[in-house]
Amino acid sequence: MTGGLGRIIKVSGPAVTAGDMLGCFMSELTRVGDNRLMGEIIRIEGDTAVIQVYEDTLGLSVGGPVERTGELLAVELGPGLIGSIYDGIQRPLPTLADKWGDFIQRGADVKRLDRERKWKFIPAVKPGDRVEWGMVLGTVQETPRVVHKIMTPKGVSGIVETAVEGDFTITDTVVTLEGGRAITMRQKWNVREPRPRLDRIPLTEPLLTGQRVVDTLFPIAEGGAAIIPGGFGSGKTVLEQTIAKYAQADIIIYIGCGERGNEMADTLNQLPKLTDPHTGRPLMERTILIANTSNMPVAAREASIYTGMTIAEYYRDMGYKVTVLADSTSRWAEALREISSRLEEIPGEEGYPTYLASRLGAFYERAGRARLVGRPDETGSVTIIGAVSPPGGDFSEPVTQASLRMASTFWGLDYDLAHQRHFPAINWLISFSLTYPALSAWYAVNVSPDWGAMVKKVHAILQKEEELSEVVKIVGMDSLEDRERIMLEGARLLREGYLRQSAAHPTDAFCSIKRQEKMLSTYLFFVDSMAQAAERGISAETIIRFPGMETLLRLKETPEEDMGAKIESLRNEFNLYVEKAG
Ligand SMILES: Nc1ncnc2c1ncn2[C@@H]1O[C@H](COP(=O)(O)OP(=O)(O)OP(=O)(O)O)[C@@H](O)[C@H]1O
Numbered sequence: 001m002t003g004g005l006g007r008i009i010k011v012s013g014p015a016v017t018a019g020d021m022l023g024c025f026m027s028e029l030t031r032v033g034d035n036r037l038m039g040e041i042i043r044i045e046g047d048t049a050v051i052q053v054y055e056d057t058l059g060l061s062v063g064g065p066v067e068r069t070g071e072l073l074a075v076e077l078g079p080g081l082i083g084s085i086y087d088g089i090q091r092p093l094p095t096l097a098d099k100w101g102d103f104i105q106r107g108a109d110v111k112r113l114d115r116e117r118k119w120k121f122i123p124a125v126k127p128g129d130r131v132e133w134g135m136v137l138g139t140v141q142e143t144p145r146v147v148h149k150i151m152t153p154k155g156v157s158g159i160v161e162t163a164v165e166g167d168f169t170i171t172d173t174v175v176t177l178e179g180g181r182a183i184t185m186r187q188k189w190n191v192r193e194p195r196p197r198l199d200r201i202p203l204t205e206p207l208l209t210g211q212r213v214v215d216t217l218f219p220i221a222e223g224g225a226a227i228i229p230g231g232f233g234s235g236k237t238v239l240e241q242t243i244a245k246y247a248q249a250d251i252i253i254y255i256g257c258g259e260r261g262n263e264m265a266d267t268l269n270q271l272p273k274l275t276d277p278h279t280g281r282p283l284m285e286r287t288i289l290i291a292n293t294s295n296m297p298v299a300a301r302e303a304s305i306y307t308g309m310t311i312a313e314y315y316r317d318m319g320y321k322v323t324v325l326a327d328s329t330s331r332w333a334e335a336l337r338e339i340s341s342r343l344e345e346i347p348g349e350e351g352y353p354t355y356l357a358s359r360l361g362a363f364y365e366r367a368g369r370a371r372l373v374g375r376p377d378e379t380g381s382v383t384i385i386g387a388v389s390p391p392g393g394d395f396s397e398p399v400t401q402a403s404l405r406m407a408s409t410f411w412g413l414d415y416d417l418a419h420q421r422h423f424p425a426i427n428w429l430i431s432f433s434l435t436y437p438a439l440s441a442w443y444a445v446n447v448s449p450d451w452g453a454m455v456k457k458v459h460a461i462l463q464k465e466e467e468l469s470e471v472v473k474i475v476g477m478d479s480l481e482d483r484e485r486i487m488l489e490g491a492r493l494l495r496e497g498y499l500r501q502s503a504a505h506p507t508d509a510f511c512s513i514k515r516q517e518k519m520l521s522t523y524l525f526f527v528d529s530m531a532q533a534a535e536r537g538i539s540a541e542t543i544i545r546f547p548g549m550e551t552l553l554r555l556k557e558t559p560e561e562d563m564g565a566k567i568e569s570l571r572n573e574f575n576l577y578v579e580k581a582g
């Protein structure tokens with residue numbers, strides 16, 4: 001063996017076996033073939049190693065060179081991440097596209113972060129201060145809304161010798177320690193290793209998304225994990241994108257994993273143009289996109305999840321609320337399956353590797369709210385929302401089942417709802433939020449003391465509707481008592497007026513929690529008032545024919561400033577109508 005050089009013995013799709021690899025180590029970054037394709041060692045036996053290659057292996061031949069780098073596959077961290085669009089191994093996509101057209105040239109060696117750009121570094125330490133891993137050395141205004149904290153890297157500690165304010169690139173020294181250690185704003189972190197956190201703390205606040213069915217019925221906690229399983233075309237991508245736009249997170253990491261290129265291109269084109277409804281600033285000022293579409297190499301898709309998570313944890317460590325959106329974790333699982341089969345591992349259920357569940361578990365495990373290494377008084381969080389694409393919409397398949405065990409919030413998308421164009425097509429009968437009880441105090445204090453009771457009532461009405469519609473199916477509408485017909489009308493108000501929400505409507509796409517409270521209490525007022533009218537002997541037919549019903553259903557389209565007046569007049573109109581009828 002000369003200078004860390006091995007040779008190719010076998011090529012099987014993304015898995016390349018190399019000989020003469022004595023001394024190599026797991027996860028070592030290698031350069032394979034004459035084009036120097038990027039790869040990572042994933043198995044070692046004697047002096048042979050199996051390398052997962054992150055680029056198209058077409059044209060690799062036996063006997064070709066395998067260069068060992070002695071480094072781990074790492075994510076580069078530092079100012080300049082926000083607003084970037086990366087592939088699965090953190091190569092900037094627009095830069096690559098600029099250089100080589102629309103495709104990524106194989107073996108392309110590009111810098112993950114801009115080396116020329118200067119950032120204004122403001123020190124947070126002074127000579128004589130003692131620093132340790134995780135402590136903040138200084139800050140950089142990365143975007144108008146993100147202050148990037150430059151943290152002491154892992155394994156570094158000592159007494160500060162110099163720390164000066166000034167404009168620096170990410171490779172310039174910003175702080176020196178006694179003894180000569182120079183620290184830059186750029187760090188590297190092994191893509192396979194979760195960034196540590198101190199103890200996790202209980203999840204007590206929701207991550208508001210502006211989506212009524214989510215925030216009201218099935219909230220996700222800040223630091224929680226949710227899955228969105230749904231068949232073809234049921235609205236997974238739109239829901240992920242809507243959350244990327246409106247969630248009250250500080251940082252959004254959007255991982256487009258194995259989805260169709262044109263769909264991802266839509267996202268890539270759309271998001272950079274959008275502004276944040278909360279601040280009016282461009283959304284990219286808090287967003288990082290990682291794109292590995294179905295036509296890109298399968299191994300890089302496998303890595304994309306880890307690249308995204310590492311960046312998420314890095315911002316968590318600055319104390320931010322980070323949300324990771326992954327679309328779709330099924331395509332990631334398929335990448336695992338393909339690589340596993342190339343390695344000739346013993347397959348588990350439906351050909352997925354036997355470690356599928358533990359890999360998925362390890363991914364969702366990384367969600368959480370935690371105290372931070374080096375700054376135990378501060379907290380940060382990572383919330384994960386993963387789409388799952390079960391073939392044929394069958395939730396009993398392995399990826400959905402394994403994900404289900406990890407996630408505390410489950411938004412099950414329903415083909416029938418999507419078919420009726422009821423979006424988001426979250427089926428309220430099968431979905432759940434296990435964290436709801438832990439969040440109820442937050443809702444009581446911040447939204448309304450009655451919130452819990454209101455939500456309970458909504459669930460009860462929808463449940464009752466389900467039972468009644470079974471009856472109607474068998475014996476017809478005429479068999480129902482008036483009180484039951486009124487109940488069905490109430491359920492319709494909740495379903496169509498409240499739960500249904502258009503991601504495309506300028507007013508309706510985002511609904512603040514205050515507005516949710518206003519709308520929900522209005523609908524429940526009508527549910528009660530209709531029942532009372534029926535008790536006073538007014539027929540269900542008359543009640544249901546209330547002329548304001550359509551306006552009531554369209555409450556969501558009413559601009560905020562007209563909402564109060566509109567609700568007031570609808571209530572009065574209904575009272576008058578009932579009086580007349582009675
Ligand atoms: N919240 C929504 N509001 C309005 N329309 C929606 C909404 N969600 C989905 N749709 C409609 O449904 C279509 C399909 O949605 P989407 O692409 O998100 O499905 P998907 O589950 O990601 O599909 P695939 O399985 O192909 O990835 C969208 O193009 C849009 O027309």
Ligand SMILES: [Mg+2]
Nearest residue numbers: 236237238259
């Ligand atoms: Mg999709």
